Amino acid sequence: MKTILVTGANGQLGSELKKLSKNVKFDFVFTDVDELDITDILACAAFFDNVRPDFVINCAAYTAVDKAESEKRIVWKINVDAVKNLVISCSLHGSYLIQISTDYVFDGKSSVPYVERDLVAPQSEYGKSKAAAELEALTCPKSLVIRTSWLYSTFGNNFVKTMIRMGQQREALNVVFDQIGTPTYAEDLASAILEIVGKIDSDEKKFAGGLFHYSNEGVCSWYDFACAIMKLCGSKCRIYPIETSDYPTPAKRPKYGVLNKAKIKSTYEIDINHWYSSLEKMIDALNRVETL
């Protein structure tokens, strides 16, 4: 049986992969920084010699977008240097590397969904480091870079869980309506990644490397997303639309980060859910956990 190494496995995407791994016929090795610090090149080499993974799904990253502006050294160490370490080990062992990236590699000046060949122009330190990581990952002979956007999960901290919590505490909230993108349920992304791995495993000729875009279907603003969250939770909290200029943050975010997913859908024959139905599913899952 083939072995899949998941790094950063305690994060949102890693936890979703762990949840889904029970239904998939692979040997999984889940690691987070305590088991395998991917910034440590010697630790990576020793780990690969021992585990000999056929596939590596790198879910490890520095993802605190605003804090990243003042912690550049550590951001680049985790998001770029560590990817170099994985590339070296994957290249040596002939492993497939699946690296996750972000719509924050774009400047957000487009008004039509971004395709993979569009030029990157990151506006934040996080975005710059993820763009550099893409280039590193693509030097690996068998690599796939999947850009995604607005990731949320029942695991970890994210916009959905913050809105639900604040909706219980406040009567009203202001949310920006001039940043447009697509929310992505990490469970859907995890499922798509496992589907791709399964297809490559069943027939290596199905492998197509390079850049791919994956988010849920549809488009919304953070304001629309917040309204949907409150509606699905039955919250009475009112949401007011505000402009980005009224909510300044240390990191600049793209005004428009919608990803065109035609390439991943046609290459790997992936079906993608609409963001609203996936949000419904996630909130149902949260409610089930809370009532246990």
Ligand SMILES: NC(=O)c1ccc[n+]([C@@H]2O[C@H](COP(=O)([O-])OP(=O)(O)OC[C@H]3O[C@@H](n4cnc5c(N)ncnc54)[C@H](OP(=O)(O)O)[C@@H]3O)[C@@H](O)[C@H]2O)c1
């Ligand atoms: N979150 C989003 O909205 C979003 C959007 C687009 C793309 N992405 C990308 O999607 C991927 C998954 O994101 P996510 O939201 O699942 O991230 P996450 O929840 O922040 O998880 C990242 C995990 O990596 C771990 N980690 C940090 N440094 C490490 C190291 N040196 N070695 C091993 N593990 C380390 C973190 O541990 P600690 O928590 O202890 O630091 C955490 O468990 C990332 O590549 C991210 O850039 C995320």
